[in-house]
Amino acid sequence: MTTTDERQPGAPVVSLGMPLVGGALGRAHGHGTSGLETSETDDRSARLAAVRAGDIGSVHSWELVTAVDGPGTRMTVFLSGCPLRCLYCHNPDTMEMRRGTDVPADELLARIARYRGVMQATGGGLTISGGEPLMQPAFVRRLLHGARAMGIHTALDTSGYLGSHLSDEMLDHVDMVLLDVKSGDPDTYKKVTGRELAPTLEFGRRLAARGTEIWVRFVLVPGLTDDVANVEAVASYVATLSSVTRVEVLPFHQMGRDKWADLGLEYQLEDTQPPTPELVERVREQFRSRGLTTF
Numbered sequence: 001m002t003t004t005d006e007r008q009p010g011a012p013v014v015s016l017g018m019p020l021v022g023g024a025l026g027r028a029h030g031h032g033t034s035g036l037e038t039s040e041t042d043d044r045s046a047r048l049a050a051v052r053a054g055d056i057g058s059v060h061s062w063e064l065v066t067a068v069d070g071p072g073t074r075m076t077v078f079l080s081g082c083p084l085r086c087l088y089c090h091n092p093d094t095m096e097m098r099r100g101t102d103v104p105a106d107e108l109l110a111r112i113a114r115y116r117g118v119m120q121a122t123g124g125g126l127t128i129s130g131g132e133p134l135m136q137p138a139f140v141r142r143l144l145h146g147a148r149a150m151g152i153h154t155a156l157d158t159s160g161y162l163g164s165h166l167s168d169e170m171l172d173h174v175d176m177v178l179l180d181v182k183s184g185d186p187d188t189y190k191k192v193t194g195r196e197l198a199p200t201l202e203f204g205r206r207l208a209a210r211g212t213e214i215w216v217r218f219v220l221v222p223g224l225t226d227d228v229a230n231v232e233a234v235a236s237y238v239a240t241l242s243s244v245t246r247v248e249v250l251p252f253h254q255m256g257r258d259k260w261a262d263l264g265l266e267y268q269l270e271d272t273q274p275p276t277p278e279l280v281e282r283v284r285e286q287f288r289s290r291g292l293t294t295f
């Protein structure tokens with residue numbers, strides 16, 4: 001995913017007091033759970049069976065947000081674990097699934113139900129993000145089915161790298177996908193994420209063929225993803241996806257820097273500056289010139 005990782009500073013966020021884990025956020029496990037029960041068991045095989053069935057998921061945090069992560073007021077659930085290693089990741093504490101907190105799907109769905117009114121009144125819904133949510137497809141399936149059963153709009157925020165983990169049956173329960181296209185050039189993609197670009201491109205085409213609404217997100221990092229040809233490659237690909245209704249160019253910022261140090265990880269973008277307004281405008285214009293609605 002992305003994610004809150006790539007959210008623009010200043011976006012309105014209301015914390016619901018989920019057990020945030022990963023010391024980088026300055027919150028200890030179990031603080032302010034607001035009645036949400038986590039799942040703790042010493043029976044490893046029972047836990048594994050529950051995880052495989054999607055009854056339990058490894059959750060990083062959740063938030064109630066407006067005007068980000070999809071339309072309206074949304075409950076965004078951030079799952080732990082990610083196969084990518086983006087150099088600019090703003091929440092590296094979501095990369096390892098083991099850092100998450102085990103939460104039963106039913107507990108999460110009960111919490112989602114509490115916010116159904118505000119979601120429906122604002123045209124919002126549930127967004128499942130990460131980390132990479134498709135690291136936990138059974139859990140995602142449970143949440144999607146549960147939300148849909150309540151009549152709640154569903155969005156999935158993903159890099160698409162694990163798109164093959166999402167069955168057509170699961171996609172039937174997804175109203176929209178926030179697709180992070182981190183680069184258009186395979187070599188740059190590898191440099192940025194450590195992984196291959198092709199699965200993301202394939203997943204986007206599959207979504208478009210089904211008519212699933214897509215919002216594309218592109219993180220603009222000076223010296224890394226801002227090359228004219230790289231942006232052209234992203235824009236020309238996105239222009240072929242008929243179900244894209246919006247492109248978001250997200251300017252890089254340094255808000256996640258300290259988390260890398262806290263986790264003992266090497267952060268390579270120490271000296272990278274946020275893009276200038278002129279650069280952001282140039283890149284947005286590259287998308288707009290393809291007829292794409294771009295923010």
Ligand code: SF4
Nearest residue numbers: 001002082086089131
């Ligand atoms: S490493 Fe994973 S969670 Fe971090 S920005 Fe990349 S896709 Fe998102």
